Amino acid sequence: MQTPEDRKYTKEHEWVKTEGNFATVGITFYAQHELGDIVFVETPSVGSILKQGQEFGVTESVKTVSSLYSPMSGKVTEINKELEATPAIVNEDPYGKGWILKLEISNPDEAKNLLAAKDYDSTLAH
């Protein structure tokens, strides 16, 4: 699957798409594929303050558990409620309906610490 160029990536396989002061966060196609069937996404509560790089939750697949790290600093404004009943949408549509949370970002400059799509892809090519 093509890595979308309209957002930025972490080495830990999260993506973040910013629009003004708001950002949507999810995990990459590669991440969901490595995990396999996702059966639970543990998320922080709305209002939580996250720092860039901070662990904020986990994804559990049948086989394994993997930590989630916040790509940027900010306040959690929304959690994807669909994940509670159907966490498998992260597998089905990781860059769309399978988003995990939304942030009100506190420091847009942090984006410079993140990877562009082609740079993220090159971290996978080994």
Place this chain on the structure above:
Amino acid sequence: MPLNQTPLYEEHVKLTAKIVPFAGWEMPVLYKSIIDEHNAVRSSVGIFDAGHMGVIDIWGSDSLIFLLKIGTNNAAKLGENEIQYSILCNEQGGAIDDILVYRLKNKFRIVANASNTEKVLKHFESTAKSLKVSIHHQKDLHILSLQGPKSHELVKNFTNKKNTCQKMDGLLVSRTGYTGEDGFELFAPKEKCVQIWNNLINRGAIPCGLGARDTLRLEAGLPLYGHEYNEETTPLEVGYGWAVKFDDHDFIGKKALLKQTQEGLKKKLVGLKFHDKAIPRQGVKIYSGDKEIGVVTSGTFSPSLKIPVALGFVTPEFAKIGNIVEAEIRDKKFQAVVSSKKLL
């Protein structure tokens, strides 16, 4: 050390399986989805490459004496083409491995866990020293495991009995498995594996990986060496006293196990069912209130029950079915109901 590959390795690659190292072998953990593969075995029929399992043949005039010495179960009770589950214990009663013993026409066959095969062979060789037995690791025989309620449709003409085997088209086939479903295990020579595998898939068997094998055996409450069993854990603690026959024969570890019977068990294996969503994995601690009472040995999301489930050891006073305990996952405690090991 380079990893071993089963004769089906190229088939797994063609099916774009996710391949992982397991017990010294490169094995498929899943093809498309653990959940879909799991459901195929529960509702229809799946096929597993179990070519990593150790197949060890034993013959010679002392082979029954040898079998009685190494195994907790009574191999003398086996008629030709019958199969029994047994445990190889050390002198302390701890499990060296858990095995299946086949009585064939002129020999016994042992199926050992892949991770333990080398250790089992060494144990056999040192135990057999003064006996007239030959021990042969059948490296060119590989097990293909066909499992599920519809598996019998693909293995017609097999006698009905569970835990028996018979020759079919020159192959030894047994009605055994590790999924809690009806099923068959085929002992295929290296050169026939690919043909048999593809034939069964063409006739409707869904290829299933080690991931589904694990969720299936866990729901069925079947122990896995390295999780429920190890050299410090006895078959009595795992709840397999039915495969320990004290009255019939002397075996390695008997004294220690008898002592444990008299003194009482310090831990018991139980099933655990959770209603939250966090999954208890191996090593998660089990509590009753603030008191630590045990540890999870295997845990997963149960595709059939759609809840997290686990097997774990608890102190006997907490092992009663229906008891509420807690498991600590990522610094949070989650309630679980103690259930029988068979979780389904």
